[in-house]
Amino acid sequence: MGNPKAFLTIHRQEAGYRPVHDRIEDFSEVEQTLNSADRKNQASRCMDCGVPFCHWACPVGNKQPEWQDLLYRGKWREAYMILAETCDFPEFTGRICPALCEKSCVLKLSADEPVTIRENEAAIMEAAFREGYVKPVSLKRNGKKVAVVGSGPAGLTVANRLNHKGYEVTVYEKHELPGGLLRFGIPNFKLSKVVIDRRIRLMREEGINFVLNTEIGKDIPAKDLVEKYDAVCIAIGAEVPRxxxxxxxxxxxxxxxxxxxxxxxxxxxxxxxxxxxxxxxxxxxxxxxxxxxxxxxxxxxxxxxxxxxxxxxxxxxxxxxxxxxxxxxxxxxxxxxxxxxxxxxxxxxxxxxxxxxxxxxxxxxxxxxxxxxxxxxxxxxxxxxxxxxxxxxxxxxxxxxxGFVHPALEGIVSELGLTVDARKNIAVDSLQKSNVDKVFACGDATTGASLVVKAMAAGKKTAEAIDRYLK
Missing domain, CATH: 3.50.50.60 (FAD/NAD(P)-binding domain)
Structure with missing residues (x-):
């Protein structure tokens, strides 16, 4: 904690939105950014609380006080490395997360001016990409293959985590482009698709294979997938609108x-x-x-x-x-x-x-x-x-x-005989395992429609469960 009194002297400053008359003329992102000096000042407001409720509230377990302090000190690379340990795609959550962390910030309670955690997160990631901190890495393979069905935030997280553990990962997506709800559900004025393309390009360079325009249970029999791969993860989302x-x-x-x-x-x-x-x-x-x-x-x-x-x-x-x-x-x-x-x-x-x-x-x-x-x-x-x-x-x-009610029950769900609960979501045990051998499920397909950050958190748990299973 570099400046223990910053929260007393520096007020919360948000980047704000582009003017209405300007932004309604296009689909570019509406949110603006602060310069690096202002962003560091905002990071200095973090009090490094004895009990960091921001960490408690974050579904993916981000270590906010740690990277806020590094950002305040100008150590952008180190801040990125700490952030990337817990969050696979901070460039997504830094734009579209409702910031559960900020609502639980002690400065929210005491002064109604929580630290600008979400904006700081986005700033760290943009600096990381801009300065070349984010680079594809060469990964040693362990000889096992995993299929991920669905390329939304949950599926992408599973794929990214398992890929870095050495598995050969193939992601199947029924639409024309990867991203799931990020791609075809969230407007560009909230999340530019250039941001998704940048991440997908990195994942491809690190060895993940994306198979597009392919619906499992229709274009490829689901049982063929189970036979071909050592494990299969179902991350098809809730899909069916109310x-x-x-x-x-x-x-x-x-x-x-x-x-x-x-x-x-x-x-x-x-x-x-x-x-x-x-x-x-x-x-x-x-x-x-x-x-x-x-x-x-x-x-x-x-x-x-x-x-x-x-x-x-x-x-x-x-x-x-x-x-x-x-x-x-x-x-x-x-x-x-x-x-x-x-x-x-x-x-x-x-x-x-x-x-x-x-x-x-x-x-x-x-x-x-x-x-x-x-x-x-x-x-x-x-x-x-x-x-x-x-x-x-x-x-x-x-x-x-x-809202949405459940995943599509035909296709892969019915072909594999996956158990669905009373809300017609795919049932999994505490280890994210389904009732079918080798098959796991996560994200909105198991919980119903929820937040992107919660889908990513489920993806982390499921990647760990698949890794334990295959070991």
Missing amino acids: DLPIEGRDMKGIYFALELLGQQNRVLEGIIPQSEDLISAKGKKVLVIGGGDTGSDCVGTCNRHGAAKITQIEIMPKPPVHDNPQTPWPMYPMVLKTSSSHEEGCERRWLLNAIRFIGEKNRLKAVEVEEVTWKRDENGRMQMLPTGKKEVIDADLVFLAM
């Missing part, structure tokens, strides 16, 4: 959120769909159903399309604005989050349940919604109650952003 089966659902103009987000990211990659399949919000009234991050991403995308009006509705109550006694420190606070996309233009409403899609000639024109309330039943569970107060919201486009 639907809204109400009257009028089959009308044109109603899409799942990832249909919009995935298509937009493909367009930016030069993968252009047929004109009749192209989703455009230009000049249209848009309704986003679902108040989470995916819904927010739809808002930002539609703003860049030039939508005439965007409304986002949520069935749950509006969260508290600043503090929530239900989630006290050091827990992650369930409070109102206003994203960069919301700042660009969006009407947000809560306690509304969509009950009917309205249209003409099979084309969406509006959505009927009803106000609801929530109360606990005799078992303490939250119960939704309709109020009878209904209204109609005009909408030319609707995007369903209500």
Whole structure:
């Protein structure tokens, strides 16, 4: 701890976003950066707490106080080396992680000015790539082969960890490019795909083989994979979006959120769909159903399309604005989050349940919604109650952003006979092992939709479990 009084004299300084009028004209990253001097000052605010709650809250176990101190001292290479020990892809989490560490920072509790851990993390990694600290390494092979099905954050972490342990790793991806949800779910204005390409290029140079446009259970029999490899890891994500089966659902103009987000990211990659399949919000009234991050991403995308009006509705109550006694420190606070996309233009409403899609000639024109309330039943569970107060919201486009329910149960899951739990996620034991010999599973496929950083944490555990199994 180089400056024990910095937290008393230096305030939290965030890099902030590009101006709204500028950023809605493109899909470049909205977040700005600080210069190196300011970044070192921000790192100096870390108090090296006796109990580092930031470390406690981080799913991948980052050693924040250690690399904050090194960053403050200008030892960027050493900071990178400590960070890379625990986090496989800090360039991803430094951009899109909700920073559970910052919410548990003691300075969050005492002054509501936590250390800018996430931004510092991103800065360290960009310096590492820029200065050439990140280089492919030559790895000694142990003669064993592992297949990873899915190239999202969980699958990439498993592949990266096992590759560095000497295994020959092949990653199978059913889409055109690797990255999973990072590639086709998160907008470029939050995570530039150049950042993903840079990492994939490094992984290839270190010996990982990526097989694209190949769906296991369809293009290649799953059993062939199990026979060919010493171990197989299933990291296919949650995949199946939650639907809204109400009257009028089959009308044109109603899409799942990832249909919009995935298509937009493909367009930016030069993968252009047929004109009749192209989703455009230009000049249209848009309704986003679902108040989470995916819904927010739809808002930002539609703003860049030039939508005439965007409304986002949520069935749950509006969260508290600043503090929530239900989630006290050091827990992650369930409070109102206003994203960069919301700042660009969006009407947000809560306690509304969509009950009917309205249209003409099979084309969406509006959505009927009803106000609801929530109360606990005799078992303490939250119960939704309709109020009878209904209204109609005009909408030319609707995007369903209500989360995901389970992985696709056909294909590899059914062919291998993998056990699924009550939520229809792949069941694993405490060692990430499935009910099928040689087959492991991790990430959203086992837990349901969660955070990128939690998927990466699961990938770390699964790589360790596969290594123990093969030894």
